[in-house]
Amino acid sequence: MLKTLIIAGFATILVTLPAAAENWVLVAIGQGEIQHYIDTESVRGSKGSYLLWRLSILPEPDEKGILATKSYIYMICPLRAWQRRAYAHFNAQGELLSREELGDNQPLQFFTSGSVGEGLWKFVCN
Numbered sequence: 001m002l003k004t005l006i007i008a009g010f011a012t013i014l015v016t017l018p019a020a021a022e023n024w025v026l027v028a029i030g031q032g033e034i035q036h037y038i039d040t041e042s043v044r045g046s047k048g049s050y051l052l053w054r055l056s057i058l059p060e061p062d063e064k065g066i067l068a069t070k071s072y073i074y075m076i077c078p079l080r081a082w083q084r085r086a087y088a089h090f091n092a093q094g095e096l097l098s099r100e101e102l103g104d105n106q107p108l109q110f111f112t113s114g115s116v117g118e119g120l121w122k123f124v125c126n
Helices: 002-020 114-124
Strands: 026-031 037-041 043-046 047-057 068-078 081-090 096-101
Touching: 002 043, 002 047, 002 068, 026 114, 081 114
Parallel strands: none
Antiparallel strands: 026 037, 037 047, 043 047, 047 068, 068 081, 081 096
16 A cells, blocks of 8 residues: 555656746756756755656657656766656647656666766766
């Protein structure tokens, strides 16, 4: 039952994100001029591990009509690692196209030197 409540709460957060996020800060511009933001109000955690929302905006919609992706990220600063826990795709009108909750069973990914991810890591962990 507790797991069901957590999943329901997480889904609610994911759906209400556009209304809840108030403080998006541009952290990096990546390949293809993709802009990457962090909602500074969403950063939660301690002892080098954080949960946060990241927003990636394409310069124009892709072939599926996706213009933006909001991802719920778990970051482990000492390891320079991260894990995407959920994401949602939006079109140019801000309409939700798809979403997926991945949970915490995803493999860790590691930031590489000079990458957009490293810029996100520096912003959150320093």
